[in-house]
Amino acid sequence: MYAFTYHQPNDVAAAVALLDEDAKLLAGGQTLLPTMKQRLASPASIVDLGKIGELSGISREGETIVIGAMTRHADVAANAAVHQAIPALAALAGGIGDPHVRNRGTIGGSLANNDPAADYPAAVLALGATIVTNKRELAAEAFFHGLFETALGEGEIIVKVRFPIPQKAAYQKFRNPASRFALVGVFVTQTKGGARVAVTGAGASGVFRVNALEAALGASFAAAALKDATVPAEGLNTDMHADAAYRAHLIVVLARRAVAAAG
Amino acid sequence: MSATGIGASVKRTEDIRFITGKGHYTDDINRHGQAYAYFLRSPHAHATINKIDASAALKAPGVVAIFTGDDIAADKVGGLICGWMIHSKDGSPMKAGAHPALAQGKVRYVGDHVAVVIADTYAQAREAGEKIVVDYGVLPAATDTATTAKPGAPQVHDVAPNNTVYNWHIGDKAATDAAFAAAAHVTKLDLINNRLIPNAMEPRAAVGEYDSGTDALTLYTTSQNPHVARLVLSAFIGIAPEHKLRVIAPDVGGGFGSKIFIYAEETVCVWAAKKIDRPVKWTADRTEAFLSDAHGRDHVTHAELALDVGGKITGLRVHTIANLGAYLSTFSSSVPTYLYGLLLSGQYNIPAIYCEVDAVYTNTAPVDAYRGAGRPEATFVVERIVEIAARQLGRDPGEFRRANFVTSFPHQTPVILAYDAGNYGGALDKALALADYKGIGARKAASAAKGKLRGIGFSAYIEACGLAPSAAVGSLGAGVGLWESAEVRVNPIGTVEVLTGSHSHGQGHETTFAQLVSQRLGIPFENVSIVHGDTDKVQMGMGTYGSRSGAVGMSAVSKALDKIEAKAKKVAGHVLEASEQDIEFKDGKFTVKGTDKAIDFASVALQAYIAHKFNGQELEPGLKETAFWDPTNFTFPAGVHICELEIDPETGVTTIDRWTAVDDFGALINPMIVEGQVHGGVAQGIGQAMLEGAVYNGDGQLLTASFMDYCMPRADDLPSFRVETIETRCPSNPLGIKGCGEAGAIAAPPAVINAITDAVGHEDVAMPATAQVIWRAAQKAILKRAAE
């Protein structure tokens, strides 16, 4: 790790004031610190969000669940309101990494990082969540921009995420056996507006929705509706762990299983 | 059996310190004034080094020195060695390219050592390392085992045309050809034994220290065999004469073979310590471990099995290409030859065997012994092809094996080894019963009813352990003998220290060796301590690998104990005023035959040292004996493992449902430790079969250079194991021990693959059999069935 200056501001405004192009926000550090240790990142200063109380916490506001950016995966997994309103989201958070990672990693860090194999992006996209920053509100579709890229601009900090409560939802994760990230993860939801299917781990340019599966489920939200469905392999990842054809196949299998699990 | 003697499951003494964080590993050692080494490694798999410019780095803060290969060569320090000479079929010696500790003129794999930066802190050394400018002339790389020897491939070493180290063979070609000419059925198999990365929990580390007052060097290092390290560093590399070089291997956190070898890093640390007259420390990070620890396996093999009309095996023909990486590591040449070809008879009566091995260089990390070392590769060939033959002939795989088992001993195989004792049918019977083999049909039907595929796979393995009779291995090319030493020091109050040339890096010697002593001398287990891992304390020894510590190391202790007993009887005779011949020793007491005169062991020890009761000119005072044990044969652990698993054909996800192991390890010193060894070995074998595999791309970059991409088995990947034993004592050592350390890793891979192929109904399943591989195989099988 290279030397850097460490800041620990007490509110968002102070954090923003510390941000320049050589500064990095530090949330749970589960991605940033390993990258720095491997000397792949060398920020001149680190702005630790850990002391900013307003960034943490979970609440239910009418028909939405609101999760602060600094909320740890373990807290989402254990939260009663999340369990009651969107159990699939609690289960997803409880399936991220290992206990160490869940006790440090945050939803804001995960979304800002937008790892193409991360779990939260699938939930955010399938649930039609809104990402609230210090500057604006972004719909999920507008937030994710391909591999490790997001709409976040200079001096922009994720403050919280608002999840509309769906009628039904479920997440199925097929783990990469080594990293235990998603080799393929499929999040399905049913809302008044219809069905959504969001896929992580498989897309060559990150998380995406599968229109054909959504259409089939819109007509009938049942596993049987996907009985003969297929997803093309084009645009999917091929790497040493799995090729595009296998991933395409898994998307359909996991979507079917998710719908069945959503009840 | 006493509560702490031979055969008791005594809890491991050493675990107290390991579990409470009181272990003392190489990285825990810090010497006054110590500096830190950072190794600048090649980012290229194959390149000439045109120029190294360290001028900016030398000016960086904290830098003490920067050395390159030229500096080492200027000091007349030699390169790293391979200690086992293999000759090709044409009689020519193997073609070993030079292996400098720091590269000279050329780098040959990603991770190869270009320069060492020594600074006051590790961070400074690393930072300075990034300031070294190396002008590389990047060359195309040879990375593929199967094709590296083909004309036109990039050449790794000029001395080895076609990247070929040797073309070795063993067995009788004419007899084997005749067996195939007369065969009623021939089974053929092409397979790849996947490359593995050892990943001991503790990464390699070294601290070199120089004492200018005595002109002596000390090397603390993560070694499985500190004396061998000293011998090589002294006699071959030329660091210092042995009496001026002390090698200490303190607590070592796992080795699995990878810490047998003498690597560049420890060589450089101890050499540089004298150069700069300051201790030099290096600890690998995990990436360095992936890149530069010697890897394991990596074979491409074609095998053929000849059978007569009755299904008796009449011949086996094997051709293997073995990838040894970019340089010959310390024992690499022996692994795909004498530790491989000699095991190809398996548990079977095979009249004719012929095996050819082409060992090849590639621009990849060196490959050497890894848990099992050659024997897993041989077992994979034998147990896969035997299974396939049984299926092709429509025979039950268990009964087919039984019909071909060796049943009378000793048994001379056509590939040198003479099996001394075993009961292969007995192990099979017990395994079949424990695995409820009779119920497999019903269990398969139950799985099918759920849309799942269930398969069962056998592995009847044999291994040669207890390495090894020195003269025999010498005749096969070994540069050293493979005996072991022990010194038993009885203290005046009757407590005992055993100094063993074996080394414990997880095996539990401090417990098992003490059990032997406690039993033999009839003294409390707590009164025995085991000393190992320090060349200044312990007499020359050969270390721990090849499941040899029990069979060879403890045999040396046993022999020393014989001498202790004989001497103590003499002392007891004087004290009890009886003739030595009339003294009997049992349960820690010396008695005079036919009388009630007795003295306990501790009192005899005291008498031996105070020496008042005997003439010190006729009988030497003291009670301390040394023994060297040279085995007369290898030992032959063997057993049957049965894997039963269930596959979800929709995803390929496979769950091992039952694992049954019945092993014959001869006599067991500590059954709990033995069971632990089997668990660990099977876990590694399942890892090889389903999860692990090193992947280099065509440029020679290691794609699996972290745990994010290289999949080590974890607890939730594994079933609960059913581990049982049978016992035929080993006739060639005094304790009847065969060895158990590698069996699981040897047995498991074919059991898994045989089970998967049984479930999916065809043979095309490569290791690691990931869910994707199994899904494809299941899909093919389903399509084939639909077409029929």
Ligand SMILES: Cc1cc2nc3c(=O)[nH]c(=O)nc-3n(C[C@H](O)[C@H](O)[C@H](O)COP(=O)(O)OP(=O)(O)OC[C@H]3O[C@@H](n4cnc5c(N)ncnc54)[C@H](O)[C@@H]3O)c2cc1C
């Ligand atoms: C061993 C391991 C296993 C893992 N397994 C999984 C898994 O299975 N599934 C999964 O989804 N993830 C997994 N992760 C990732 C982990 O869960 C975290 O989500 C991820 O590391 C990022 O979150 P963090 O809080 O640690 O962010 P950090 O590492 O602190 O930051 C990541 C990036 O986000 C930026 N950032 C952080 N917070 C904000 C904010 N509020 N606003 C704007 N930018 C911000 C930082 O500047 C940085 O660039 C794993 C990580 C590890 C180490």
